[in-house]
Structure formats: C-alpha cells, structure tokens
Amino acid sequence: MRTIRTFAATAGAMLLLYAGTTLAQGIKMPAPSPTQTIKQDFALSNIELNYSRPLKNGRVIMGDLVPYGKVWRTGANSATTITFGDDVNFGGVAVKAGKYGLLSIPGAQSWTIILTSSLDVTSPAAYKQENDIARVQVKPVASPFAQESFTIEFENVRSNSVVLALSWDKTKVPVVIKADIDDKITAQINDAMQSADKKPYFQAAVYYYENGKDLTKAVEWINEAAAQSPEAFWVWYQKARINAKAKNTAVAKEAAQKSIELATTAKNDDYVTLNKKLLATLK
Structure with a gap:
C-alpha cells in the first residue's frame, strides 16, 4: 500500500513538473536589449543598420559598463552591422558599397569607430584588426540629457551627406558619411x-x-x-x-x-x- 502511495505521489510530482516545464516553454518574453533595424534612403540607394539596444538601468555607462580602451560591439547581443548601397566616404575614409561590422573603441576624449569585414564580432577576443576596412577617430559630444536606451540614428540627412550618431547616457558620437553622386x-x-x-x-x-x-x-x-x-x-x-x-x-x-x-x-x-x-x- 505504501508503495502504491509513493508511486502515485511521484507520478503526480512528475506530472506537475512536466506541466510547469510545458508552460514555461510557451512563455514569450521581451528581449532585455531589443534589436532594431533602420533603413535610411541616402544618395542613390540607402543605408541599413542592424543593432541591439541595451538600457542604462541606473548603471554607470561610459568607462564602466562600456569600458574605455577596449573593442565594443557597439550594442548588445549579436554583432552590429551596417550596409551601404553606394560607395561612401566614412569619416574621411573611402568605403565600397557592401555590408560591414560596426565596432568602436570608446574613450573619454576620443572614440575609434571601426568598419570591419567580420560580421560576427561580439567580444574583444573575436576582433582582428587586419580585417578593418575603415578606422576613424571621432570626438564625443556631451549631451544635455541622459539617453536611457543605447541609440544609433541618422541625423542631418541630405542628398549626399548624413551623420551616423551613436548615443547613450550623456554621450553622443557623430560620424559623417558622404557620397559623391x-x-x-x-x-x-x-x-x-x-x-x-x-x-x-x-x-x-x-x-x-x-x-x-x-x-x-x-x-x-x-x-x-x-x-x-x-x-x-x-x-x-x-x-x-x-x-x-x-x-x-x-x-x-x-x-x-x-x-x-x-x-x-x-x-x-x-x-x-x-x-x-x-x-x-x-x-
């Protein structure tokens, strides 16, 4: 009799565990750092950007969560990528039309913005400088207000020039992109x-x-x-x-x-x- 009760209890617990697992597998949760894809008409085609947007959440960002002097994937989760439909001048460097990884090396006084042929760099260890397509120095600009979500956007869009602006917390990093059309x-x-x-x-x-x-x-x-x-x-x-x-x-x-x-x-x-x-x- 005791064996039967033990079996029944065990079976019941397993059933509850299975049911709980099934329910858990069916729950869809929002990503903590949601991805965003932006497609901006520019020159005679467009620029497409794909990246993830981490939140500040009360943390110290520049120099802490985003350390100075180290390669950053310029976002969260997967690698950040940018695709140019036309040949462009990226921060003063000629770049052919195509898809590139967008990386950065933050600094208190200057940022290094990198376009790489590698499309899967998500950590400093995976970065190889020999794959750089463009490497430009940009001076960060202090923002008057704190940006909660990391944001990359296109500003001052003109027929042959646009500013790619990276913003988080109170820091903005603008990169000028031009096209000779x-x-x-x-x-x-x-x-x-x-x-x-x-x-x-x-x-x-x-x-x-x-x-x-x-x-x-x-x-x-x-x-x-x-x-x-x-x-x-x-x-x-x-x-x-x-x-x-x-x-x-x-x-x-x-x-x-x-x-x-x-x-x-x-x-x-x-x-x-x-x-x-x-x-x-x-x-």
Whole structure:
C-alpha cells in the first residue's frame, strides 16, 4: 500500500513538473536589449543598420559598463552591422558599397569607430584588426540629457551627406558619411537630354540650381519645363527661384505671380505663401 502511495505521489510530482516545464516553454518574453533595424534612403540607394539596444538601468555607462580602451560591439547581443548601397566616404575614409561590422573603441576624449569585414564580432577576443576596412577617430559630444536606451540614428540627412550618431547616457558620437553622386546624376541628365522622348527638364533644372551648377542651363531647362506643364504651380515657383538666382528679376517676378494664380486656383496655400516670400526678396 505504501508503495502504491509513493508511486502515485511521484507520478503526480512528475506530472506537475512536466506541466510547469510545458508552460514555461510557451512563455514569450521581451528581449532585455531589443534589436532594431533602420533603413535610411541616402544618395542613390540607402543605408541599413542592424543593432541591439541595451538600457542604462541606473548603471554607470561610459568607462564602466562600456569600458574605455577596449573593442565594443557597439550594442548588445549579436554583432552590429551596417550596409551601404553606394560607395561612401566614412569619416574621411573611402568605403565600397557592401555590408560591414560596426565596432568602436570608446574613450573619454576620443572614440575609434571601426568598419570591419567580420560580421560576427561580439567580444574583444573575436576582433582582428587586419580585417578593418575603415578606422576613424571621432570626438564625443556631451549631451544635455541622459539617453536611457543605447541609440544609433541618422541625423542631418541630405542628398549626399548624413551623420551616423551613436548615443547613450550623456554621450553622443557623430560620424559623417558622404557620397559623391554628382558625376552619376550629371551623366544621367546628359544621357536623358540626348535620348529621352520627354526630357526631364524640371528635375535637371532644379538639380543644377540646388547644386550650384550651370545657371544658364538651369534657366533654359526650367523654361522648357514650364512650357511642358503650364498649369503646374510648383514648376512656375521653381522658375521664379532659378531666374531670381540668375538675376533675371523681371522674369522671376512674372513667374512667381503666375505660380500664385495657379496655386490659388488649386487651393494650395503653401505655394501662395512661398511665392509671396520670394517676391518680397525681389527688388
């Protein structure tokens, strides 16, 4: 009888243990350092970043949790990676399009930011300097407030430059990334002007205007664009801007007035305001 009771108790305990294990296996918990993937349009393609975001949680970060003078995976858990769709200049170093590991060596006065061909470096022991693609020195900037989560983001995004900013606690580390795309765009414009049935006059004119290129060409092309799209108030606004820069004041005023008329009919107050501001600068 005692044997039967012992067996029953043991079986019951095993059943509870099994049930508990089954339930535990079914629980999904949030990651303590969640991953983030960012894809930023840049130049003629994009930059993609993948990293994990540890929390401060009341700890001392720089010089302690993130020690100075040692290779850091620049995040938590798995390796941090960055992919460039175009050839870029990374902090002053030419880098080919491709996927790289993003590492850093923090310091109180200067950080070393590293792009490596190794995509799996998660500890100083796994780092091999011979695999470096780029190695740049960056001065950290003090932040006015504490950043709880480690953050990497893209700031000051322009057509050919962007800042990759690493931030945690009260420290920010900015790395300037540039792309030389002017030759590619100019070549596309030249090809299109020679072969396209409907030539990209508007895009070409605005690009030349915004990038300080041949204003005579920009004026010629924006005039053609306005002829192609006579009801497009945004085209007339750009015609006014380009001619204003070319010192063709009378033409610029006429174009701005035309843009106001068309924008008013289209009930687009934004362009009405833009043109009025432009007219106020024309003497």
